[in-house]
Each structure stands twice: as C-alpha cells, then as structure tokens.
Amino acid sequence: MLAAMPDSAPSPLSAGGTSPRDGGDACPGTLRLHRADDGALARVRIPGGVLSADRADALLAVAGRFGDGELHLTSRGNVQLRGLDAECGGGPAELLGAAGLLPSAAHERARNIVASPLAGLDGSPPVGGWLSELDSLVCGSAAAAALSGRFLFALDSGRGDVDALGADMTLIAEGGDCLLRVGAADEVFRLPSADGPRAALLAAELFLRAARDSGAWRVKDLPDDVRTALVRAVGATVGPVVHRPRPRTAKAPAPGPVTAPDSSTPATTATTVTAISVGVPLGRLVPAQWRLLTETARRYGNELRLTPWRGIVIPGPFGPPGPSTQSAQSTQPAQSGQSGRAAEALDALAAAGLITGPDSPWTGVGACIGHPGCAKSLSDVRAEAGAAVGPVGRLPVYWSGCERRCGHPHGEWIDVVVTPEGHRISHVRGEHRDPRTVVRNDPAALASAVSGARA
Numbered sequence: 001m002l003a004a005m006p007d008s009a010p011s012p013l014s015a016g017g018t019s020p021r022d023g024g025d026a027c028p029g030t031l032r033l034h035r036a037d038d039g040a041l042a043r044v045r046i047p048g049g050v051l052s053a054d055r056a057d058a059l060l061a062v063a064g065r066f067g068d069g070e071l072h073l074t075s076r077g078n079v080q081l082r083g084l085d086a087e088c089g090g091g092p093a094e095l096l097g098a099a100g101l102l103p104s105a106a107h108e109r110a111r112n113i114v115a116s117p118l119a120g121l122d123g124s125p126p127v128g129g130w131l132s133e134l135d136s137l138v139c140g141s142a143a144a145a146a147l148s149g150r151f152l153f154a155l156d157s158g159r160g161d162v163d164a165l166g167a168d169m170t171l172i173a174e175g176g177d178c179l180l181r182v183g184a185a186d187e188v189f190r191l192p193s194a195d196g197p198r199a200a201l202l203a204a205e206l207f208l209r210a211a212r213d214s215g216a217w218r219v220k221d222l223p224d225d226v227r228t229a230l231v232r233a234v235g236a237t238v239g240p241v242v243h244r245p246r247p248r249t250a251k252a253p254a255p256g257p258v259t260a261p262d263s264s265t266p267a268t269t270a271t272t273v274t275a276i277s278v279g280v281p282l283g284r285l286v287p288a289q290w291r292l293l294t295e296t297a298r299r300y301g302n303e304l305r306l307t308p309w310r311g312i313v314i315p316g317p318f319g320p321p322g323p324s325t326q327s328a329q330s331t332q333p334a335q336s337g338q339s340g341r342a343a344e345a346l347d348a349l350a351a352a353g354l355i356t357g358p359d360s361p362w363t364g365v366g367a368c369i370g371h372p373g374c375a376k377s378l379s380d381v382r383a384e385a386g387a388a389v390g391p392v393g394r395l396p397v398y399w400s401g402c403e404r405r406c407g408h409p410h411g412e413w414i415d416v417v418v419t420p421e422g423h424r425i426s427h428v429r430g431e432h433r434d435p436r437t438v439v440r441n442d443p444a445a446l447a448s449a450v451s452g453a454r455a
C-alpha cells in the first residue's frame with residue numbers, strides 16, 4: 001500500500017537561474033485558445049488517445065461548425081482544431097463538454113496522459129483500468145489543476161513504447177506488478193499494479209511542491225538536486241527500487257493488422273486480428289477520412305486510439321487472419337493480399353489516403369504546421385515534406401519551420417529545420433544532435449539529402 005504523502009517538500013529548492021515558468025505556460029486547451037495565423041487553435045486532451053465513435057463525431061462536428069473542418073493529431077495523441085472563428089466564444093467547449101470531452105474545466109490542460117496504443121491487443125496487458133482511474137484522480141485533485149499543459153503521464157503496457165517518450169511520470173506494466181518511473185530516472189519503483197494510478201498522482205503532487213520555488217514545468221526542468229530529492233521522496237512513499245534504464249527508441253505501431261494469440265482456441269499457434277493500425281500523413285485528417293475511421297470503429301470495437309505517432313488504432317475483433325495476412329507488429333513485413341474483415345477495412349482506409357502498410361512513402365514522415373498556419377515558420381514545411389517523400393527510410397524524419405521543432409519525435413530521427421541559411425539536416429539520437437548538411441534553394445538536392453540521411 002502507498003504511504004501517506006509527506007507534509008514537507010522533498011528538499012530545499014534551488015531558485016537560481018531562469019525559471020522555465022518565466023515565459024508562462026502557453027499551452028493551448030479547449031478553454032484557452034491559441035491565436036495562430038490561420039485562426040484560433042484549440043487543443044483537446046484525449047487521455048490515452050482513447051475515443052468512442054460518438055466522441056469522434058463530436059470532434060468532427062466542432063471542427064466543421066467552428067473551424068476549418070480538419071482534425072490534426074498531436075505528438076501526444078491529442079486533437080487540435082484549427083482555423084476557429086474568433087467569435088466562436090464558448091461554443092466549442094459547450095459541444096465538447098456535452099460529449100464528455102471536458103469533464104473538468106479546471107483540469108482540462110492537465111489531462112495529459114499517453115498510453116501504449118496496442119495495450120491488450122498485441123499480447124501485452126491492457127492499461128484501460130489505469131487510464132480511467134488516473135484520469136479520474138487527476139480531475140479530482142485540486143492540486144493537480146496546477147500541473148502545466150506540458151506535464152505528461154505515460155501508461156506503458158510493457159512494450160517500452162510510451163516509456164521512451166520522456167514523460168514526467170510513467171507507469172510500466174511488468175509481471176502483474178507496476179513500475180513507476182519519475183522523469184528519465186534509470187531507477188524505477190515496483191508496486192502492486194492496483195496502486196499505480198494513485199502513486200503516479202502522488203508523485204505528480206510531490207513534483208508540484210518541489211517545483212514551487214524553481215518554477216519548473218516538468219521534472220526535467222528541476223535543478224538536479226531537487227530532482228534527486230523528488231525521486232527519493234517518491235521512493236519513500238511507494239516501493240522497492242529496480243534498475244531499469246528508459247528505452248531510447250519510441251516504437252510506433254506499424255501500420256496494418258495487429259494480431260495476438262487467440263485465447264479462444266486450444267491451438268497454441270493460432271492468432272486472431274485484434275485491431276488495425278493506420279498512419280495519418282502529417283497527422284492531418286480531412287472530414288471524409290475522419291468519418292471513415294469513425295464508421296470503421298463503430299462497426300467493430302466502437303473505439304479509436306489516437307497514437308503519439310500520429311496514427312490511429314481501431315480495436316476489433318476482426319477475426320482470424322487470412323491465409324496471407326501478416327501482422328504488422330511482426331518483425332516480417334506485411335504481405336499484400338490480406339483477406340478478411342481487416343483487409344477490407346484497411347483497403348478502404350488506404351483508398352482514403354491513410355497509411356496502411358510499411359511501404360507507404362509517407363511512413364515516418366512528420367512536419368509541424370509551418371507556413372501559413374504559424375507566423376514563426378520560415379517556409380511551408382508540409383508542402384516541402386510532401387514534395388520530398390520517396391523511398392521509405394530506416395529513420396523517421398521531422399520537418400520544422402523554425403528552431404522550436406513543435407511536436408518533434410523522440411529517440412532517433414532525422415531533423416530538417418528551416419533556417420535563414422537554408423534547410424539544416426541533422427541526425428538526432430536522444431540528446432545528441434549530429435549536423436549533416438545545409439541545403440539552400442534546391443528541392444531536388446533537399447529530397448536527396450533527406451533520403452540519404454534516413455537510409
């Protein structure tokens with residue numbers, strides 16, 4: 001069982017240097033819109049990325065009635081609505097609230113929770129119980145309303161996928177227990193699975209105390225001594241320490257069918273298609289695509305899972321795989337000619353422009369909103385990324401219109417950033433950045449350089 005939260009902050013706080021809060025927490029939400037060049041922007045938190053078909057309908061309705069009609073997936077599995085009318089007032093929040101997407105006005109920007117999209121679908125344990133409990137606990141905690149829009153919880157089914165995203169508090173399923181990671185610490189705490197959500201909230205509340213003087217938004221922003229003291233304080237309240245370095249590579253679900261061992265049959269090798277997974281080019285969905293995804297979800301499990309890699313997983317059941325169906329989560333590439341309901345659904349989604357297999361040139365390509373949506377952008381990076389798509393590369397690539405690199409991936413990736421000198425291409429591995437080249441005003445050379453860097 002968890003110990004009570006200590007009354008005092010974990011350590012004296014170092015208040016030196018510039019506080020990350022000095023610039024203010026500018027993260028947009030549903031109630032606090034951001035003014036962009038293409039109109040107001042709302043970011044709707046979708047804890048765990050999990051949406052029912054009805055809630056997906058509500059998002060589309062708001063996008064169509066108040067915005068530009070499109071839905072943009074974020075690197076945390078949330079949805080952004082763009083081009084909102086300055087006169088929309090509380091209209092979007094009213095509709096989203098009626099659909100259950102705004103359970104607490106005070107906590108709307110604190111509900112930042114990512115979850116393994118394939119939890120319970122690929123043989124790894126489900127994390128839905130953690131998700132609903134943690135979301136309820138966050139919304140029920142007066143203290144948690146002070147968490148910034150940047151603070152992140154992650155619920156990892158043991159795949160190591162969202163554990164690699166650098167969340168502030170991560171719960172990891174392991175052998176029926178739960179591991180709690182605070183920030184990027186290599187030491188995690190083991191505790192009973194049922195205690196996980198409460199421990200994560202408790203640790204977040206301890207973080208808020210620790211951050212009081214330094215003004216940090218996130219665990220990584222804390223001064224070293226304060227962060228060490230925070231980890232120690234969390235450990236004193238939860239359980240024994242286990243050495244478990246954080247995974248460096250965040251592995252997105254591959255597009256295609258998702259299979260798992262079929263527990264309904266005694267044959268140990270039998271599998272069943274539990275879900276389908278698609279990628280969304282540049283994370284942007286037009287109404288017809290969103291409608292098709294929602295209709296597909298309604299036909300099967302009535303659920304969509306928005307992934308932190310700008311993809312969508314639709315749980316089934318889709319039945320047994322056809323003779324030529326190869327799970328996209330296998331180490332082998334998916335084969336064409338898939339049969340059955342999964343293949344039918346994937347074919348329709350592919351025809352609508354979504355990524356349904358590993359051979360799509362859009363696989364692994366991402367970009368920020370760029371020009372004309374963002375005033376800071378030095379170019380239309382989405383158009384440039386589209387013009388440069390080519391053979392699928394080993395590494396993902398992310399195009400940014402300026403050095404802020406909003407929504408960039410984690411782990412190992414190719415960074416293309418527009419600078420006054422040209423497009424600068426770098427190879428990023430965690431915190432390490434290896435500059436490769438700068439290409440100026442030459443689209444063909446740029447495409448070739450990007451392709452070479454990804455190979």
Ligand code: SF4
Nearest residue numbers: 368374401402405406
């Ligand atoms: S990276 Fe720069 S250009 Fe792109 S959306 Fe962010 S601020 Fe705008």
